[in-house]
Amino acid sequence: MLEILRKDGKKRVGKLKTVHGTVNTPFFLPIATKGAVKNLSPEELRDLGAEIILGNTYHLWLRPGHKLVEKAGGLQRFMNWDGPVLTDSGGYQVFSLAGNKINRGNTGKIKLSEEGVEFSDPIDGKKNFMTPERSIEIQLALGSDIIMVLDECPPYPCSREYAKKSLERTTRWAARCFGYFHKKVAKDKKKYKNGRPLLFCIIQGSVYKNLRISSAKQLLGIGFSAQGGPASGWDGYAIGGVAVGEPREKMREILEWVLPMLPENRPRYLMGLGRPEELVFAVNHGVDMFDCVIPTRNARHASLFVWKDKKKNIKNKVFYKSINITNEKFKKDFSLIDKACKCYTCQKYTRAYLRHLFSVREPLAGRLATIHNLKFYQDLMKLLQKIN
């Protein structure tokens, strides 16, 4: 349940309660695929203002294994993160390991069937079979606070026929996840006596209006028709299958089609997004949660977000720019990265020094850049949590 504190048009500001703590919405999840945000310690993440992070079911299942993480006391204790964790179901890997253009050069093979999906481990080539039930089982073992259903994220472009077939299977998988999740949670009353994890479904349907609407309708039907248990619908609704290469205008349309259909008091999660201006747009249309590799990956590749002015006025059409710190023009630039930023990097290090670190490939480069970019995103979310 999302506690909505204030509203401004479609925009909502509130709090989301999870087993490992309450999170202010709207929020951004830094990505810790394999149990670590690349380059950062959990303490540093906390200092940047992060309240919740994302881990990945598929990766943690393969290494070190969900049983081991469970034995360690859950992912939070294993990695020394004392806040909530959302786990992605492994559904995205159906897409990202299939050799599409977003993930170039990947030679991984997958086999999709009604039962589930077969992946080959990109490291040792071993075959692994993921099903909706297994995904839930793994996420429960990991100690996840927010569990995602296994879905298929179809590529773009995608025919209407395939998108329909795919979304319908995603719906059937969601129903299986729902049933299995509530059965397991009901069974282990002791473990969940202080609250259970949240379970989110994922709306698909590619760029087709009637398919998106039908996906949402089908999923809205599942929660309430399930038998027994404490079920009362989904704990949250995710919009998946966006930012996979479709025209930018489409993402906006999809939000406009789907968001009005969703219950007010449940969080909405736009998966995999996005650029700063996309987050602003989506929050203003009623989205509460985001995750994206952009701030962390771009940081490792020397691309930094810089506020346009000290006031950080996100109402401005262009409120930031992104700079490539390896550009020659920064060679003798002894100014700080971003005067408007209060992060550790921006307090202490010059552009010229950071450029140097990147050009000689010192690991500190990626660290300092990651600290800054994540701080930029967290500051952006803080601004979005304000209502004037």
Place this chain on the structure above:
RNA sequence: GCGGCCAUCGUUCAAUGGUAGGACUACGGGUUGUGGUCCCGUUAACUUGGGUUCAAUUCCCAAUGGUCGCC
């Protein structure tokens, strides 16, 4: 001193009697539910002087520089 081998982007290594290619560097761009320090693009070279040939970076001679061996 004598003999052999070599000389090509900034570096390193190819190929070729007719438009000289890669890797690294440099420069610029990209990255949207993360395997990856990743991906894409641009700039950039035939040591010099003769000779053979329609045409030489390529074949021949010499110079210069380098390298290996011998004295």
